[in-house]
Amino acid sequence: MNYEFLQYEIDHRTAVVYIDRPPLNPLNTKVFRELAALIDELDANSQVGAIIITGTGEKAFVAGADIHEMMNLDLAGMMEMNKISRATFSKIESASKPVIAAVNGLALGGGCELALACDLRICSENAKFAFPEVNLGIIPGGGGTQRLPRIVGQGVAKELLYFGEMIDAKRALAIHLVNKVVPADELLPTAKEWAEKLAQKPAIAMRMLKEAVNTGANVDLQSGLIVETACFGNAFATEDRKEGMRAFAEKRKPVFVGK
Known part of the structure; x- marks a missing residue:
């Protein structure tokens, strides 16, 4: 365009x-x-x-x-x-x-x-x-x-x-x-x-961070914690989370792929 x-x-x-x-x-x-x-x-x-x-x-x-x-x-x-x-x-x-x-x-x-x-x-x-x-x-x-x-x-x-x-x-x-x-x-x-x-950060984790902070700013604490839990689960289920933890254990820089 x-x-x-x-x-x-x-x-x-x-x-x-x-x-x-x-x-x-x-x-x-x-x-x-x-x-x-x-x-x-x-x-x-x-x-x-x-x-x-x-x-x-x-x-x-x-x-x-x-x-x-x-x-x-x-x-x-x-x-x-x-x-x-x-x-x-x-x-x-x-x-x-x-x-x-x-x-x-x-x-x-x-x-x-x-x-x-x-x-x-x-x-x-x-x-x-x-x-x-x-x-x-x-x-x-x-x-x-x-x-x-x-x-x-x-x-x-x-x-x-x-x-x-x-x-x-x-x-x-x-x-x-x-x-x-x-x-x-x-x-x-x-x-x-x-x-x-x-x-360079893992894309899904970054997206979940943004969603948790933005949504949490507009609801009560308990509702925000529920949002955070859902976003945490979404980030944990990714290939990037596995790569990030493997890289930490192996003392190397992670290679994130956005999945």
Whole structure:
């Protein structure tokens, strides 16, 4: 499939996806649809073990949703766009492979929501984050009010959501919004290093880990433990589990095959 607003490359079992609407890479309906289709394509590709999402240029990861498109929508049209955006972010969150956000600049509104839907977030020192929606008379609609408190806690989440003010990379790291901050020229190499390490892990065990953590975050402890037990059983039943344990006993590096 050809993509108008996305670029991607695959190397060392890592797919790097670039949001490409310079200079600020805003998200419109077509970007959401393209991103959903590409995530499906990469998730089904056996040659891909991990995915990185970033933005083109030096100014922005994604500087929010496309306000020019939103201004021309009535309520029904806006709710349809919102439905498409939420489905896209949920698709990223539930992808069977780990997804890393490499935040190379501004991550505002929908851009911050995109990063939150990823499993891990690495940002450059010049990255900035905000949920400015309240200052436009609206609220986040792509999962921001739900994913943000689960990651940074309710009190900090309310501070960011209620004030709508920008925070820098240092503050983002301090509140655990991001996992790591690096110089701009080290961002993509670091994200690729992480992704390549993850891509070498046993695929089914990684998928079960992601399912157990994601599902468990939204249920009570006992229900989460039941999910964990089922995921543990699925991982234990694989050929990769046998290979991993044999390699450990034989003091060698395992050779996983994704089965």
